[in-house]
Amino acid sequence: MDGAEAAERYLALELAGTIRHDGDGGVADDLGDPQGLTAWVRSRAGLFDGVVDTRSFTADEQAMTTVVSLREAVRALFARAVSPAPPSSADAHRLISVDDAVERINTAARHVPTSPQLAWPTEAPPSLQTVVPHTPPGPLEALSAALARSAIDFLTGPRYEQLCACTAPRCVRYFLKGHARQEFCKPSCSNRARAARHYQRHRSPSSP
Numbered sequence: 001m002d003g004a005e006a007a008e009r010y011l012a013l014e015l016a017g018t019i020r021h022d023g024d025g026g027v028a029d030d031l032g033d034p035q036g037l038t039a040w041v042r043s044r045a046g047l048f049d050g051v052v053d054t055r056s057f058t059a060d061e062q063a064m065t066t067v068v069s070l071r072e073a074v075r076a077l078f079a080r081a082v083s084p085a086p087p088s089s090a091d092a093h094r095l096i097s098v099d100d101a102v103e104r105i106n107t108a109a110r111h112v113p114t115s116p117q118l119a120w121p122t123e124a125p126p127s128l129q130t131v132v133p134h135t136p137p138g139p140l141e142a143l144s145a146a147l148a149r150s151a152i153d154f155l156t157g158p159r160y161e162q163l164c165a166c167t168a169p170r171c172v173r174y175f176l177k178g179h180a181r182q183e184f185c186k187p188s189c190s191n192r193a194r195a196a197r198h199y200q201r202h203r204s205p206s207s208p
Contacts, residue, residue: 010159011047011150013174015067016075019090021170027090034059037067041143047150051112052143066144070108073101074151077120078174081155081163088165090172108148111141118152128156 018040022028031037037059045054059067076095079087086092102120109115113136117129137145154160162177168189175185184190 009047010154010176011044011147012074012154013176014044014047015071015147015150016078016174018071019075019088019172021172025170027172031064031068031071034061034064037064048143048146051146053139057139057143063140063143066108066140067147069104070144070147070151072096073104074147075174076101077105077126077151077155078163079165080120081126081160082165082174086165086167088172088174089170105148105151108141108144109152111137111145112149113137115145116149116152116156118155125160126155128152 018030020028020030029036030040038057041048041052041057041059042054048054073096075088075091077098079091079095080098087095098120102118106117109117114131116131119127119129121127159176164175164177164182166173166175166183166185166189168184171185171189173185
């Protein structure tokens with residue numbers, strides 16, 4: 001992966017995307033076991049900017065718990081970010097509070113020697129706070145801090161207002177709009193939504 005390609009990818013967005021439509025009407029979790037988390041981290045070396053030794057990383061249950069907890073926080077904040085539009089259907093009924101999500105992100109970010117802190121005012125966009133000194137992290141702390149930092153950077157960065165939840169049937173992804181009228185994360189979702197609308201228009205009035 002070269003620098004230009006990496007610059008167009010966002011670690012926090014990819015973490016949120018580890019919950020996805022499984023192609024069979026359900027939801028798949030790419031981080032459903034330690035092997036899945038190991039593969040996910042190792043395949044994203046370029047996004048960790050060398051702060052995590054992805055080649056030697058091997059997940060265990062503690063790492064699973066830590067990263068899934070951060071993912072829950074990221075998706076909760078993404079859901080609030082797209083409001084008043086609806087959140088991903090995977091999140092609609094099980095969102096943690098903004099306060100809890102921000103606390104998880106900031107606690108993880110504090111594992112590195114200097115770290116940003118996220119502020120989420122009630123009537124204003126999220127913002128970046130001052131750095132906080134801390135002790136050097138271990139491998140899991142470095143991983144969780146990198147994920148937290150990516151969330152803070154994204155939520156306080158220029159692409160924040162382009163975040164959107166895909167509205168296609170069964171899709172649970174968040175994505176960045178390429179233009180103002182974009183509704184779907186990829187062409188297959190657009191096609192599926194168009195097929196669903198066609199079905200509803202031509203459905204027999206007597207159908208249950």
